[in-house]
Amino acid sequence: MSQLHLSDEILMAFADGELDEPVATAVARAMAEDPGVARRILDFQQSRRLTRSAFSSALAADVPPELHAAVLARIEAYEGKGNRAPAAGPRSVVAERSRWGYPSTAIALAASVAAVSLGLGYFAGRQMDTEVSGVIAQLENPDIRAGLSRVGSGQELQVAAGRMRVISTYRVADGSLCREFRLHAASGTAEAVACRRQDWIVTFALAKAAGDAGYVPSSGDDPMAAYLQGIGAGEPLVDGAEAEALAETSS
Amino acid sequence: MPAAIGQELVALLPRLRRFALVLCRSQTLADDLVQGACERALARADSWAPGSRFDAWMLRILHNHWIDHLRRTRAEGMTEDVTTQTQLIGDAGEDPIFSRLVLSKVQKAIDALPQEQREVLVLVCGEDLSYREAAEILNVPVGTVMSRLARARKRLVEMTAAA
Known part of the structure; x- marks a missing residue:
């Protein structure tokens, strides 16, 4: 068991990639053992994304x-006409943005959260009942994996x-x-999201029991959207591009 | 001869203004603040070490300028046109995954945070600075940055989840 006191500050620093290695590993272990810890870390990731989005929208003003x-x-007064003329409008700050977005540690983190969601019945901050874990268990059935390869x-x-x-x-970052x-x-x-390695492996899943209307897929800020963003899924592949990608041999 | 920083300064204006709005919550005052900070920066351009982060240096000047302003006016922070600030939410965002509605909810939640939490939040989550860089800009210990930031983000999640 971890001896670490999992304060909000520690978990937040983990989510932000600000923890040094020995502690980061301990937190990762704690996260895998405890869905509550994973949830708290996911919340810190989410608050960062939300804030960044809100601020980058405001920047458009x-x-x-x-x-x-x-x-x-x-x-002009300080630097004079002799120097390069200042730009007429705000220049792009592309270089500034190089640290923007999610470093590979965050992608690994998202994957760990997914593993937790599958292994321990954690999903969207809700305790999973047996019915729901039943649905999750069927996601990697052979006929489903076959369907993923051709449909x-x-x-x-x-x-x-x-x-x-x-x-x-999607073709994701890796x-x-x-x-x-x-x-x-x-x-x-x-x-769920499944990624093709040798075969299709489910990397993330959200589930709800029959009749439970609590989880609404595809809303703007749901964990699925956050997960897809975290693994670097860009624009979805459509039509020919999708068929071509599916036809590639995976092994 | 100090390094010419004019071009970088102009490029940074939208972000400086955004931080200034977070600090003082008044458009008029924010513009004064940005202009004053630019003046200061130009006057001491030689204290910027080329190669280091220009934005962090500039945000620190802006923050110091704000602190000086507070000392002069003994104000606690102005709130005269918070409503205009929320109108700043534009159509173009870097993360189109979040709807305009969600963003406006987030913006309201951020506006409702205490000043000291809001400024840490914008520096780390908005400007993508490290905890240490934010601590240097605000002239507080890293531990203080972390505790304010954690509180702000927990509050943000609570507030946006509840609505």
């Missing part, structure tokens, strides 16, 4: 022309456990092909 002109005048996005397929629907396909899909079974519904 224009600098008032008066302020811009006033600053240009001061620059296009938007199509449904009857499988032993119920009906599956492939939602979208080059893997991943697919988001949904399984409607008698016991409940799961929305």
Whole structure:
């Protein structure tokens, strides 16, 4: 067992990639053992994404022309005409953004959270009951994996456990092909992501019991969206690009 | 001859203004603050070490300028046009995954945070600075940055989940 006191500050620093190695490993272990810890870390990741989005939207607001002109005048006064003329408008700060987004540690973290969600019945901050864990257990059934290899996005397929629907396909940051899909079974519904290594491996899953309307897929700030963003899923592959990716031999 | 910082300064204006809005919550005052900080920076451009982060250096000047302003006016922080600030949410975001509605909820939650938490939040989560860089800008210990930041983010999650 971990001897570490898992304060909010420690978990936040872990989520932010600010922890040094020995402690980071201890936190990762604690996270794998305790879904509550994983939830707290996921919340810190989420709050960072939300804040960043809110602030980068605010950034789109224009600098008032008066302020811009006033600053240009001061620059002119200090640096003179001899120097390079200041840009007429805000320059891109691309280099500044190089640390932006999620470093590989955060991707590993997202994967760990997913592993927790599968292994310990953690999902979306809710205690999982047996019915829901039943749906999760069926996500890697052979007929579902076969379906993932051939069915296009938007199509449904009857499988032993119920009906599956492939939602979208992504080429993620590490080059893997991943697919988001949904399984409607008698016991409940799961929305999951599977990535192709040798075979399809479920890397993330959210589930709800039959009749539970609590979890609404595809809303703007749901954990699925956060997970897809975390693994670097960009635009979904469609039509020809999707078919081509599926046709590649995986091994 | 100090390094010419004019070009970088202009590029940084939107972010400086954003931080200034977080600090003083008044557009008029924010613009004054940014202009004053630019003036200061130009006057002491030789104290910036080329190669180090220009944005962190500049944000620190802005923050110091704000502290000086507070000392002069003995104000606690102005709230005259918080509503105009929330209108700053634009259409273009880096993370289109979050809807406008969610972002406006987040913005309201951020606005409702105590000042000291809000400034740490914008530096670390908005500007992507490290805890240490934020601590240097705000002139507080790293531990203080962490505790304020953790409180702010827990509160943010609570507030955005509840609505």
